[in-house]
Amino acid sequence: MLDYDDALVGSIMNNNYLEIQPENTVKEAIKTMVANAPEVEFINNLYVVDDGVLIGVLSLKEIISAGNQPKALIKDIMTENLITVTPWTKNEDAILLMKNYDFLLLPVVDQDGKILGVVAFDDMFEVLNKESDEDFSKLAAVSDVTIDIEKETIFSTVKKRLPWLIILLAINVITSSIITGFNSVLTMIPVLAVFMPLVLNLAGNTGTQSLGVVIRLFATNQLDTRKEIRKHLYREMITGIINGIAIAIMLFILVFLVRLISGDSFAHILPFALVIALSIAVALIISTLVGSLIPLVISFLKADPAVASGPFITTISDIISLLIYFGLASLMLASYL
Amino acid sequence: MDEETKILQEEHDYKETITRLIQTHQGNSSKLESMLTEFHPYDLSRVYCDLDSLTRKQLLQAFNPDFSASIFEHFSEEEAISIIQSLPAVDAVKIIDRMESDDAVDLLHYLEEEELDISLVHRLSPKKRAEINKLWAYSEDEIGSAMSNSFIRLTCAMTVREAMKKVVAIAGDTEYISIIYVVDEHQLVGYLKLKTLIIARAEEKIAYIMETRLFYAHPGDDKEDVALMMQEYGESSMAIVDDTEHLVGIVTHDDLMDIISDTKSEDYARFAGLADGDIDLKTDTVLDSVKNRLPWLSVLLLLSMGTSLILSLFEGSMTASAGAILLSSKLAVYLPLILDMAGNSGTQSLAVMIRYLTGGKPELTRKTMGKYLFREVGTGILQGALIGILVFLLVLLTNWITTGILADHRSLLTGIVTGFALWLTLTISTILGAVIPLGLDRMKIDPAVASGPFITTITDIIALSIYYAISLAILLPLYL
Numbered sequence: 088m089l090d091y092d093d094a095l096v097g098s099i100m101n102n103n104y105l106e107i108q109p110e111n112t113v114k115e116a117i118k119t120m121v122a123n124a125p126e127v128e129f130i131n132n133l134y135v136v137d138d139g140v141l142i143g144v145l146s147l148k149e150i151i152s153a154g155n156q157p158k159a160l161i162k163d164i165m166t167e168n169l170i171t172v173t174p175w176t177k178n179e180d181a182i183l184l185m186k187n188y189d190f191l192l193l194p195v196v197d198q199d200g201k202i203l204g205v206v207a208f209d210d211m212f213e214v215l216n217k218e219s220d221e222d223f224s225k226l227a228a229v230s231d232v233t234i235d236i237e238k239e240t241i242f243s244t245v246k247k248r249l250p251w252l253i254i255l256l257a258i259n260v261i262t263s264s265i266i267t268g269f270n271s272v273l274t275m276i277p278v279l280a281v282f283m284p285l286v287l288n289l290a291g292n293t294g295t296q297s298l299g300v301v302i303r304l305f306a307t308n309q310l311d312t313r314k315e316i317r318k319h320l321y322r323e324m325i326t327g328i329i330n331g332i333a334i335a336i337m338l339f340i341l342v343f344l345v346r347l348i349s350g351d352s353f354a355h356i357l358p359f360a361l362v363i364a365l366s367i368a369v370a371l372i373i374s375t376l377v378g379s380l381i382p383l384v385i386s387f388l389k390a391d392p393a394v395a396s397g398p399f400i401t402t403i404s405d406i407i408s409l410l411i412y413f414g415l416a417s418l419m420l421a422s423y424l
Numbered sequence: 425m426d427e428e429t430k431i432l433q434e435e436h437d438y439k440e441t442i443t444r445l446i447q448t449h450q451g452n453s454s455k456l457e458s459m460l461t462e463f464h465p466y467d468l469s470r471v472y473c474d475l476d477s478l479t480r481k482q483l484l485q486a487f488n489p490d491f492s493a494s495i496f497e498h499f500s501e502e503e504a505i506s507i508i509q510s511l512p513a514v515d516a517v518k519i520i521d522r523m524e525s526d527d528a529v530d531l532l533h534y535l536e537e538e539e540l541d542i543s544l545v546h547r548l549s550p551k552k553r554a555e556i557n558k559l560w561a562y563s564e565d566e567i568g569s570a571m572s573n574s575f576i577r578l579t580c581a582m583t584v585r586e587a588m589k590k591v592v593a594i595a596g597d598t599e600y601i602s603i604i605y606v607v608d609e610h611q612l613v614g615y616l617k618l619k620t621l622i623i624a625r626a627e628e629k630i631a632y633i634m635e636t637r638l639f640y641a642h643p644g645d646d647k648e649d650v651a652l653m654m655q656e657y658g659e660s661s662m663a664i665v666d667d668t669e670h671l672v673g674i675v676t677h678d679d680l681m682d683i684i685s686d687t688k689s690e691d692y693a694r695f696a697g698l699a700d701g702d703i704d705l706k707t708d709t710v711l712d713s714v715k716n717r718l719p720w721l722s723v724l725l726l727l728s729m730g731t732s733l734i735l736s737l738f739e740g741s742m743t744a745s746a747g748a749i750l751l752s753s754k755l756a757v758y759l760p761l762i763l764d765m766a767g768n769s770g771t772q773s774l775a776v777m778i779r780y781l782t783g784g785k786p787e788l789t790r791k792t793m794g795k796y797l798f799r800e801v802g803t804g805i806l807q808g809a810l811i812g813i814l815v816f817l818l819v820l821l822t823n824w825i826t827t828g829i830l831a832d833h834r835s836l837l838t839g840i841v842t843g844f845a846l847w848l849t850l851t852i853s854t855i856l857g858a859v860i861p862l863g864l865d866r867m868k869i870d871p872a873v874a875s876g877p878f879i880t881t882i883t884d885i886i887a888l889s890i891y892y893a894i895s896l897a898i899l900l901p902l903y904l
Contacts, residue, residue: 124619129660131602147618152596168438168463186685187466187498189678191602191660208677212655212684216783219688226695226876227775228768233783234776236792241802248772249807255768256811260818262760267826273753277743280756284731284763284884291767292697292724292877296717299696303689303703326713333714334721341729349736397696397876398768405760 096181097174099214100195100204103128106136107161109143114157116150129207131191135165141194141202143167171196174203178214179306181206218306225302226295228255228396251398258402262409269413272420279416282342282363283409289338290370290408291401293330297323297378298400305386320379327375331368339364362419366412373411374404438463442471450479453486461491469498477510485515493522501534509540517547524599525555526570526679532556533564558672567650568643570683571664571673574599578606580613580631584624591621600676603661606634612663612671614638640665643672648782648870650675651683690872691782695775697724697877720877727881731888738892747903755895758815758842759888765811765846766853766887767880773800773857774879781861781871788862797858804854808847816843834902841898845891852890853883 091097105127107116116133124130133150135143143165145153153164171194172181185193185208195203224232228251234244266273273279301319304310310319342360347353378400442463449456460468472480472495484492484507496519499507508516508531520528535542545556555573562568576598578587587604595601604621606614614634624633640663641650654662660677693700697720742752780788780796788796819839824830857879861871 121623124623127619129602130619130622131660148595148598148601151592151601154592166462168467170464182681182685186678186681188464189466191677208660208681209655209658211681215684215688219692219783220779222692223695223775223779226692227771229772229775232776232779234780236780236786236788236796239799241799241806244776244799244803245807248769248803249810251772252765252768252807252811253814256761256765256814259761259764262764263757263818263822266757266760267822270753270757273756274749277749277752278739280742280752280759281732281735281739283756283759284735284888285725285728287760287763288728288731288767288881288884289721289725291764291880292721293717295877296697296720299693299698300703300713300716302696303692307703309704322708322710322713325710326717329710329714330718330721333718334725337722337725341725342732345729345732345736349739398764398771401767401880402764405764409760 091174094178095174096172096176096178096195096206099178099210100174100206101210102204103207104192104194104202104205105130105133106202107133107145109135109137109160109162109165111161112157113150113153113159113161113164116145116161117154117157120150129192129205132194132205134194134202134205135161136202139201141169141171141196141200144169144194169194172206173197177308178211179218179308182211182215185211222302222306226299226397228252228398251396255398255402258399259405261406262402265406265409265413269409269417272413272417276359276416276420278359279413283412285338286363286367286370286412287405287408289334289367290374290404293327293371294374294378294400294404295397297326297375298382298397301379301382305382310383316383320376320383323375323379324372327372330375331371334371335364335368338367358420362416363412365419366408366415369411369415370404370408373407374400377404377407438467439471442467443474446471446475446479446483450482453483456483457487457491465494466498468495469503473499473503480507481510484511484519489518489522492519496531497523497527504531505534505538505540508535513544513547517544520544521548521552524572524574525552525559526572528552529556529559529569532560562643565647566643567641567645567647567664567675568673570647570675570679571643572599572676572679573673575661575674576601576604577671578604578630580606580608580629580634582630583626584621584628584630584633585626587621587630588626591618600661600674603659603674605663605671605674606630607671610670612638612640612665612669615663638663640669641675642666647683648687651680651687654680655684687782691778694872694875695778697721697875720875724877724881727878728884730881730885734885734889735892738896741896741900745904748900751895751899751903754838755892755899758819759891761815762842762846762849762891763884763887766849766883769804769807769850770853770857770879770883771876773803773854774861774874774876777858777861778871778874781865793862797855797862800858801851801855804851805847808850808854811850812843812847815846816840819843837902838899841895842891845887845894848894849883849887849890852886853879856883856886 105120105123107119120130120133131147133145134141135145145161145165153159170184170188172184174195181193191208192205194205197203220233224230230247304319310316339360342363343356346356381400381403445456445459449459496504520531532542532545545553559569559571576591576594578590601618603615603617605612606616614636616634620633639657641653643664643666650662661674663671664673664675666672699716699719742748816839819842820831820835823835860879861874864873865871
């Protein structure tokens with residue numbers, strides 16, 4: 088058998104299925120079934136094969152119900168409308184077929200309709216698990232989230248995580264230099280530091296959310312055409328604007344309350360709360376777009392989309408949010424100081 | 425290769441054929457029905473949804489209710505609701521009566537959720553009503569809600585010949601026949617595969633050939649737990665028994681597939697801080713997308729206020745003098761870096777733990793849990809130390825670039841404090857990323873509730889407390 092990419096059906100199919108001839112009678116088919124049943128894992132479907140080509144299928148239920156007409160020919164009672172996959176079908180698509188049709192087995196055929204094997208539902212569970220592992224690895228910036236509790240050591244764990252952390256640290260040097268650049272603003276208005284983590288955190292979270300959506304859309308083949316991508320980005324932008332405004336209003340109120348309690352005067356708080364609310368609105372809108380744009384750009388460049396992990400997006404959105412936050416603060420609060 | 429795949433998939437798209445059949449034979453519904461039975465009800469359901477509402481109504485009314493019901497079972501939530509509402513109650517009742525009970529209950533639940541009329545349940549046949557009542561009691565998360573009653577029961581006293589006779593007689597009307605359950609006065613005593621029955625000698629007693637090593641769940645058990653159990657045990661169905669070991673139903677492979685893929689997208693969505701992982705670009709509106717995200721963001725906003733409140737506490741000492749203000753502006757420089765790194769390492773260990781807990785791995789015993797946590801602690805300490813050293817060097821380098829002095833007393837101490845704070849926060853956040861989902865799991869809460877954004881926010885609060893407390897205690901005297 089050829090080597091298939093492990094994301095394709097060819098890698099999980101097996102030869103464990105029952106084959107009957109179209110010219111067989113029901114009685115002969117039952118005999119074949121009885122003779123082969125011990126070796127075949129699932130006998131739920133009998134595949135009708137003519138000269139290697141899959142031409143029909145009979146379920147176990149149908150053949151048993153047909154037991155009262157032993158002379159009937161298989162070709163007259165079989166189902167001809169087949170649902171098949173090829174070895175090059177993506178596992179994800181095969182799972183969808185099995186789910187929609189409530190199948191326990193799916194026949195695999197080649198381009199000439201010749202039967203090559205079957206995939207069974209239990210193999211699909213492994214695929215589903217593996218997919219989840221990959222999704223989580225991507226989203227969390229770990230080389231591989233799966234562990235074998237007996238074999239995994241501190242060093243093997245560090246090896247999977249530290250390289251990503253070092254890359255992220257390197258990007259974070261940018262955040263530090265931005266703040267260094269705005270140091271004069273910060274010494275004049277120390278209270279800006281108080282709300283900095285909050286702004287960064289929320290922007291990072293929205294970025295992670297839209298990244299999560301894009302990764303799911305990629306996995307379900309919903310971003311294949313230019314039109315779909317445009318539609319998605321447009322929707323992300325509007326979502327970012329609505330979320331940005333909603334969170335900005337909530338934050339404005341919260342900042343107001345917190346600063347009032349800590350004894351600031353009303354005239355002091357107003358411009359300050361405005362700056363924070365405005366920065367969060369802009370930061371959220373941009374981070375939402377960044378979360379969906381970066382994975383798209385990366386896949387467009389044919390690079391490993393795993394680079395676009397949650398932590399990576401968070402760090403990028405940190406950089407952007409800091410620029411917005413301090414930029415707006417120095418613009419709007421300079422006169423008021 | 426891609427071309428070939430495409431051609432094959434087009435060949436299997438029966439939608440066009442079905443649509444044509446419906447158009448040409450619409451007038452003769454019995455002929456149409458016999459032609460349509462050659463297709464899978466799923467394909468029929470897809471075509472059906474694209475029909476105009478009048479044709480829809482006419483067809484469902486004309487078809488045999490059994491046939492209509494089999495199509496109905498493949499509708500999505502929204503489709504089922506809109507179609508059931510378009511039908512006269514009398515036809516709706518006929519169809520629901522023939523649906524599998526678990527699908528019928530799902531449909532009624534949808535109707536109830538949408539606050540629509542479910543009084544038609546009173547017009548169902550007494551048998552169906554009894555079955556629905558039995559399932560109605562279970563919440564959506566409990567396996568009882570997915571139970572099916574359409575399978576074959578045998579008794580141990582039967583011979584293989586008698587059993588085969590029964591199987592042949594009822595197989596056609598039974599949904600699931602691959603595994604046959606053996607009961608004694610309703611009590612589950614064994615099971616056997618139809619395969620085994622087929623190849624057994626006619627005179628043998630069922631009691632003799634059945635498997636007695638039983639695998640079962642209780643109807644109140646969590647769906648996801650049962651799905652994990654079924655995966656381990658590798659059969660296509662599992663028995664559901666009540667407290668007295670009476671067989672009350674079974675769960676089959678197709679339910680299992682639904683549960684697993686729902687769980688998968690649910691876990692993933694939570695991890696990304698989304699309310700729902702099933703995103704359909706075609707039907708989802710901006711409003712859906714906002715609804716999916718804004719609630720989580722609002723919760724995280726409130727949690728994030730924690731960071732501001734803690735920083736407000738330090739504000740007094742940070743603004744007490746010109747020196748203190750200078751120090752606090754310097755501290756702010758590394759604040760995003762520290763918070764970001766803490767969040768990142770927390771997210772990493774969170775992902776590993778969630779996948780361990782939900783991915784069908786062997787359950788953590790006291791011993792393996794100790795080992796797991798020890799490894800996380802060690803990982804946190806080790807990578808925290810390495811990142812800490814890197815940041816220490818970074819602080820010195822920055823100082824050298826900005827002031828031209830490689831290492832004076834103040835920058836050396838700043839570097840040590842920053843590096844140490846980073847080491848401590850990375851260690852703690854790595855541990856938290858593992859402990860929080862584990863704790864949730866022990867409290868019987870789905871560990872996937874702990875999302876990446878949630879962990880990031882928690883580690884933010886801890887990281888900045890550590891950073892400011894240590895820095896102010898050690899560095900403040902230098903700036904006075």
